[in-house]
Every structure is written in C-alpha cells, then in structure tokens.
Amino acid sequence: MNAITDPITxxxxxxxxxxxxxxxxxxxxxxxxAARPVTAARVMADLRNRDELRLALAGTAAAFRPSIADxxxxxxxxxxxxxxxxxxxxxxxxxxxxxxxxxxxxxxxxLGISEVVASAPPPPYVEDAMRAHGTSVLRASMVSxxxxxxxxxxxxxxxxxxxxxxxxxxxxxxxVQIYPSRFGPSVEMAIETRDMGLLSLFAVRPxxxxxxQPTLAPASGVSSVYFQIxxxxxxxxxxxxxxxxxxxxxxxxxxxx
Numbered sequence: 001m002n003a004i005t006d007p008i009t010x011x012x013x014x015x016x017x018x019x020x021x022x023x024x025x026x027x028x029x030x031x032x033x034a035a036r037p038v039t040a041a042r043v044m045a046d047l048r049n050r051d052e053l054r055l056a057l058a059g060t061a062a063a064f065r066p067s068i069a070d071x072x073x074x075x076x077x078x079x080x081x082x083x084x085x086x087x088x089x090x091x092x093x094x095x096x097x098x099x100x101x102x103x104x105x106x107x108x109x110x111l112g113i114s115e116v117v118a119s120a121p122p123p124p125y126v127e128d129a130m131r132a133h134g135t136s137v138l139r140a141s142m143v144s145x146x147x148x149x150x151x152x153x154x155x156x157x158x159x160x161x162x163x164x165x166x167x168x169x170x171x172x173x174x175x176v177q178i179y180p181s182r183f184g185p186s187v188e189m190a191i192e193t194r195d196m197g198l199l200s201l202f203a204v205r206p207x208x209x210x211x212x213q214p215t216l217a218p219a220s221g222v223s224s225v226y227f228q229i230x231x232x233x234x235x236x237x238x239x240x241x242x243x244x245x246x247x248x249x250x251x252x253x254x255x256x257x
Contacts, residue, residue, distance in 0.1 A: 034230035
C-alpha cells in the first residue's frame with residue numbers, strides 16, 4: 001500500500017463544498033479539516049451558505065427570509081473569488097433581488113420592519129446529554145448499580161469511534177457508561193471536579209461534520225455547554241456555575257486540536 005497521501009489543496013476544499021469528491025477523498029478532506037479548526041470553520045460556512053442559497057433558488061416560502069437574502073449576498077461575494085461557476089454568481093444576485101421584492105410586497109409595508117428571528121435551538125444531541133445526565137444521577141443513588149470508574153479512552157475510541165478529550169489532572173472519573181442515543185452509542189462520564197463538584201461529560205457522533213465553539217444551552221434546573229470538533233460532539237452538564245462550565249468546555253475542546 002502506498003503510504004503517501006495526496007496533499008489537500010484549495011481545489012479539493014472547493015470540490016468538497018460542491019459535492020464533487022468521491023467518498024474516499026471526502027474522508028481524507030474531513031480528516032484534514034478535523035485537525036485544522038480555522039479552515040474547517042471557513043468550509044462549514046461555505047457549506048451553510050451553499051445550502052441556504054439552494055433553498056432560496058428552490059422558490060419555497062421559507063426561503064424568502066432576510067437571513068436567506070443575506071446568505072445569498074455573502075455567497076455572491078464568495079463566488080467572485082472563483083469558488084463556484086459564474087452561472088451561480090448571477091443566480092445568487094437574482095435570489096437577492098427576488099427575495100427583496102417578495103418581502104417588500106408581503107411585509108407590513110414598504111418600510112416595515114420584519115420580525116426578529118429567534119435564536120436557533122441547541123442541537124438534538126444536547127437533549128440526549130440531558131437524559132444521560134439524569135440517568136447517571138439516578139444510577140448514583142442506587143446501591144444495586146455500582147459505578148464503573150475504569151476509564152480507557154483508547155478502548156472507547158476503538159469500540160465507538162468517539163475521541164474523548166484529555167481530562168484535567170484534578171478531575172476524578174466516578175462512572176463511565178455507554179448509553180444508546182438517537183445517533184447511536186454515546187459515552188456518559190460522571191466526573192468529580194474540584195471547582196464545580198459533580199458534572200457529566202457526554203460525547204456522541206451526531207452524523208454530521210462540524211466545528212462548533214463551546215455554546216451555552218439554556219435549560220431548567222441544570223446548566224449545559226455543548227461543542228463539536230469534526231464528527232464528534234460533546235456536552236458538559238451540571239447544576240453549577242455557567243461561566244465556570246463554559247471555561248471548562250474551552251479547556252476540554254483545546255485538547256482535541
């Protein structure tokens with residue numbers, strides 16, 4: 001077997017965004033992006049803009065939103081750098097004007113202000129993380145359910161393809177379980193920390209490659225911060241301080257680069 005891998009070029013990244021790569025090359029590109037968060041973030045932005053433009057050009061009512069028009073403008077500026085063929089550049093401009101005209105006629109008035117779009121909800125895996133945290137708390141209260149503190153990150157990676165972040169030296173693993181989730185096997189860890197007491201670290205492969213910086217997910221009674229590196233997503237869940245939890249998430253995410 002030839003051990004030399006073809007270097008990933010800008011042309012490969014463009015083809016990745018345009019769905020022009022075969023499966024093996026897409027996997028190589030995704031491995032490349034997983035080690036380069038800045039480049040991955042740019043590529044994910046291009047993918048998002050591409051999909052939003054496709055919605056706009058599809059002519060659905062949902063496409064005609066200010067956010068879609070803005071996406072078309074952003075993509076049109078990107079197209080001038082040669083990312084997609086000139087035909088799509090003209091289509092992006094048309095989508096902007098069509099969206100603007102539709103909004104002008106259907107809004108409250110020619111100078112009306114559209115309704116503010118609410119913040120996007122957290123990803124579905126955050127709900128799974130909350131459920132896993134509740135199950136861990138329940139297990140800890142049951143004498144018949146002994147805790148499993150043996151933690152082997154390499155074995156977890158081999159069995160589930162989930163890469164776990166490096167834990168700080170002053171964290172103590174109290175329990176590790178593999179739970180089912182809507183995305184397949186997930187890892188749920190109960191951890192004792194010096195600063196925040198007991199918290200949960202949840203990890204799962206949500207089936208989508210992305211780079212998400214630590215983000216607070218508001219909930220009732222508990223605090224959670226989620227983030228994603230490549231094809232694995234993580235969530236920290238606790239009843240402790242949100243700001244400290246956010247710092248912990250940043251600390252864990254840094255170990256994955």
